[in-house]
Amino acid sequence: MHAAAKSPFAPAAFPQLPPIPGVRLAAAACGAKYRGRDDLMLAEFAPGAAVAGVLARTAVPGAPVQWCRRLLADEHEHAPRALLVNAGQANAFTGEAGLADVRASCEAAAAALGCKPEEVFAASTGVIGEPLPLSKITGAAPQLAAALREDGWESAAKAITTTDTFAKGATARAEICGQPVNINGIAKGSGMIAPNMATLLAFLFTDADVPRDMLRELLAAANEKTFNSITVDGDASTSDICLLFATGRAGNSKPRESDLDDFRRALNAVMRDLALQVAGDGEGARKLITVEVHGAEDDRAAKAVAMSVANSPLVKTAVAGEDANWGRVVMAVGKAGARIDPARLAIAIGGVTVARGGQRVENLDEAPLNEHLKGREISIRVDLGLAAGGARVWTCDLTHGYIEINASYRS
């Protein structure tokens, strides 16, 4: 296992996550790949929970993604009762055997919990192409079930990490129809991070009582502006899974669409917090980059431009080198495929406009610019000057650390 330097964006401590009534968690070291750390996580949900999910859009989805897709499509049958996650092997590109393995894992968890396999969601992260260490996972299921507790958030968040340098958690409170509810989230990065969706596992838990259809809409919308708005390397995983479980134990009255504004805000906040933690823990990251695009033809064009900038190795190495090489931003804008009028294009770094009207700003005082680039949070703002489309995405710089980690990850 590679011991990368801790991200400068790691919090001093894992945040305090409150209990979510109806959710219990446990973690264990099944020893499938890592030594001296937990690598298996089980969450249990009380009967009657609802679930929504967003899954990897790759053409080669891993076995757990296929399993979750089946469960999410299964319209009326099963409320979710559990979530089983292992780190180390992705169980992707493992054929029929991989599908059998995910089913067998869920059967073991179901047996330990006294529910049905089809009530157990699964996610895996790690090396692609290696088989799941099935007996180690099934063997650990009874121990996991026995260890379930309401305050297991930090160990659960740690157990699902791979090259992450810190465990990621977030929480927020909201009110639905006057009733307080909580949303907790845990997530892992930190390579193969690109939309469709961001290469990651993210799990949200709430005690709110929200009908499944509304839950799905809320998750999809929040996902687009959070996990689908970060990128580390433009590489999209086979194994992305984001699930939102709602136990309904808060006892709020059944909400209408208009009752969910505060819940929507809180869900967005938790997911954005986690997304920024993932981007800030991007492999080798020393700086977090926010790319904002305004004035595009529409939001879609704005996001294409923002992602083109955020994925450009030349922009990301310039930021790593603390070099205000905004010409590379121009290049990345130009290759995005969106409608651009160079004469209306303006670029600002750290709030300082460096180029507008198709050329550089004359006699620019570079001192505040250079000061900004020495910081940890870098802002790049592009105004296309065409219409009202906008987007904001986050990425990290491209450093020697990324090479270090990824030239030696598998072995």
Added chain:
Amino acid sequence: MHAAAKSPFAPAAFPQLPPIPGVRLAAAACGAKYRGRDDLMLAEFAPGAAVAGVLARTAVPGAPVQWCRRLLADEHEHAPRALLVNAGQANAFTGEAGLADVRASCEAAAAALGCKPEEVFAASTGVIGEPLPLSKITGAAPQLAAALREDGWESAAKAITTTDTFAKGATARAEICGQPVNINGIAKGSGMIAPNMATLLAFLFTDADVPRDMLRELLAAANEKTFNSITVDGDASTSDICLLFATGRAGNSKPRESDLDDFRRALNAVMRDLALQVAGDGEGARKLITVEVHGAEDDRAAKAVAMSVANSPLVKTAVAGEDANWGRVVMAVGKAGARIDPARLAIAIGGVTVARGGQRVENLDEAPLNEHLKGREISIRVDLGLAAGGARVWTCDLTHGYIEINASYRS
């Protein structure tokens, strides 16, 4: 200027390029950016030459790209009489002033050569957004014109480089209607290399007499399989220019389409040679990677998959680390957007099939694989098993050298 280690793919010496009747070249150090090296190149063509070109498809084309586009579109007026190229400043995103500068440069060259400005093609490479050092370029024009010679190939090739670690030249002979003709080419890379077209300058010169329409078709077709089939970092430049000048001095009889097979082969060979030199001199490159895709729905889908693999930072760092992490190839295939059936997908590295039928090959002997990965030329072959579409592209590994060069290029 950054002194990067010489690419392991640098030839022992610049190849011997024969004179091309009707072409003379000169190089000079105008001192605009670099010290102690030439950074300005002039080629002169005898009257009556023909030209074809392929230009950057970016939405923010540099001023020389706009200038060349105008000249190439100018259907009947001017035969090309000269080509002026500077390295150090790209004259891109420089607004109306940039367009005026390229015109003024061409006027200076035209005055020194006794031709019209509209007969002078121009290309620039270097930092985006900085103005052209106009007086240094115009001031050097008379000196360049006085120094023109038939054997100036190597110094011309050197003068157009930026972060290249070696000068790139290639040559081939062909016959048209029984008459021998020569094709010489020079090119520069070596970052912002991605198709649409590959971020580079490439100039081809031949004494063949080929009508302009045929020349254009030949160049476009060869470009698609050579310069548009390499990628270093997926970053597409504002300044790509590939021009083919034909002086007609070989005196071959006017060819029909069917007379051009041998010329087409030779042109492809020169452009492919140069493209591989550019890929092998990709910033920080230690290994040249050939990605072949077969069995795709069509050639376009095959190329999308090949480029997705060739542009994946995770694949490229795995190759740098000599790690047979073929799961990352699966990931890159999956995100390409092409139709894929995982159960038909096969992957071979160095001729060793590592995965097929949707999973890894059991009991694989990894020894020959690891031996292959220690070498300099790495082969990745993907068979989609669907139909007959195919593509071959080239890239290089992603190393600390890339970060080193690009975190410090501008300053």
